[in-house]
Amino acid sequence: MFFNVYISHIFVPLNVSNGSFMKNVITIAKKGILAGALLVSVLGFAKDAKVSVKKDAKVTSITLENVKQGDLISIKDTNGIVLLKKLVASAGTYQKGFDLTGLPIGNYFFEVDKDLEVQTIPFKINMINVEFNKSGETTNYKPHTKQEGDYVYLTKFCPNHEATIISIYGEITEGDYKLIHSEKIENTQKIEKVFKLNKGNYKIKIHSNNKEYTKFINN
Numbered sequence: 001m002f003f004n005v006y007i008s009h010i011f012v013p014l015n016v017s018n019g020s021f022m023k024n025v026i027t028i029a030k031k032g033i034l035a036g037a038l039l040v041s042v043l044g045f046a047k048d049a050k051v052s053v054k055k056d057a058k059v060t061s062i063t064l065e066n067v068k069q070g071d072l073i074s075i076k077d078t079n080g081i082v083l084l085k086k087l088v089a090s091a092g093t094y095q096k097g098f099d100l101t102g103l104p105i106g107n108y109f110f111e112v113d114k115d116l117e118v119q120t121i122p123f124k125i126n127m128i129n130v131e132f133n134k135s136g137e138t139t140n141y142k143p144h145t146k147q148e149g150d151y152v153y154l155t156k157f158c159p160n161h162e163a164t165i166i167s168i169y170g171e172i173t174e175g176d177y178k179l180i181h182s183e184k185i186e187n188t189q190k191i192e193k194v195f196k197l198n199k200g201n202y203k204i205k206i207h208s209n210n211k212e213y214t215k216f217i218n219n
Helices: 033-045
Strands: 005-011 014-017 020-023 026-032 051-055 059-067 072-077 082-087 092-099 106-113 117-125 130-132 138-141 144-148 151-157 164-173 176-185 190-197 201-208 211-218
Touching (some): 059 106, 072 092
Antiparallel strands (some): 005 026, 117 130, 151 190
């Protein structure tokens, strides 16, 4: 596949490795055809887990559609403490009954953690019953990275124009990383970045929607 890459900046930090200086060059590319194609692919595979809730006296039955094997279903409190978690065993439709009556009065949420997105489904425990807040459901899209040779392609969908911070660290010595590039991206729904990395080990951190994602690159 052929693609165009337009160079905008070159960063040349000095790293120390095994007692000698080594230059790691990062080339930041404005855009590339492949990066755009990756974002289209990501959006095509990112499907919200459709949720239906059925309640009787004690059991709340949750049905999730469009799940895959390995997706993680969790119940958390408003402090992010995990109270229960289940891995989806097979793709398709996931159905599970939960007895939520044992939870203390307060606010909680189901979290559906998938490959490319995290969906939250808030609910409230009161003295009488369990109330689900359908209008409070949210979906946050994860960043997607792909490495091909010296190039790392990074894409992220930001439907609400949320700010995203990308930080790249180069490994100086084993397990010790130094920040060599950072940028904040705002007011866009589509992030498409291409980084050209010289030989070395790197750590990329992406912070968005109060969540942080880390990707290690061995080049």
